[in-house]
Amino acid sequence: MSDVDGDFQDGFHPNPDDPSQPLATTLKPLTAATITVRIVKSFEFRTAKSLILKDVDLVHTTVGGLMEKCREAIKTTPGFKPYRTIQLDTLKLYTVAHGHKTTNLIINLDHDEWILNDHDKTLAEIGAENETELSFFNREAYEAFKRNPEVKWD
Template identity: 35%
Template sequence: MSSEAVLTVRLVRSFQHRNFKPVVFRDVNLDQTVEQFIAFVKNDVSTRTGLPPPFKKFDYDTMKIIHQAHGAKTNELVMSLEDDDKLILRNGLSLRECGVANETELAFFKIADYEEYKANPQTVW
């Protein structure tokens, strides 16, 4: 099995305002730890051209699987609020151990914002 994967990471700034930007990462090693990948993405995003400054400076701290290639997509606009215990990536495990595979789409967000939104899932236009 190849350890190089293409992953799409949705940078979620606001759940209420559905404010997110997808960023594609190629040649991702699925055997790296969740912490290593989070550090890599934070560093990449902070210097990536074409991303608005609010996305570069945001305090992301948690990743969750949105969907896998060939799997069912959620009809939530930003990401599903279900199955956190299975889908939120846990520190200390590799991406592969968390179920991340080639063409997986991940959300990258601030857990405090997510918990607040989950308690009252209202969107604002």
């Protein structure tokens, strides 16, 4: 409800320009970030499951190290059983906190320069920060989908 001046008296009314409200990227240090990795099973059927990783050390974790961490989580986390047979070999930046998201729900098909080919770079070196989102997928399936980006329903 608002009073006569139009000011809201109750409820949550965030103001993104208010400097007293910190950005999500500043809430955690680079050594204890939360990141989301979309594990992509099928581009055509838009089949993906999000893997939330907490307390990731972006300063010391390499791209290759993150890939191994994701593979281990897929092997041991109950909800990922259907994803265990996929050959996951490529990580691509999806978005960083407060960045623009694509209309594709599992991967951005543009910005191929966001594919993380150097497995020795740290996540901090590639620009990851708290609440960064990445996609983990099979590169061959990705390239085939880019050539023919047809979404299937059955």
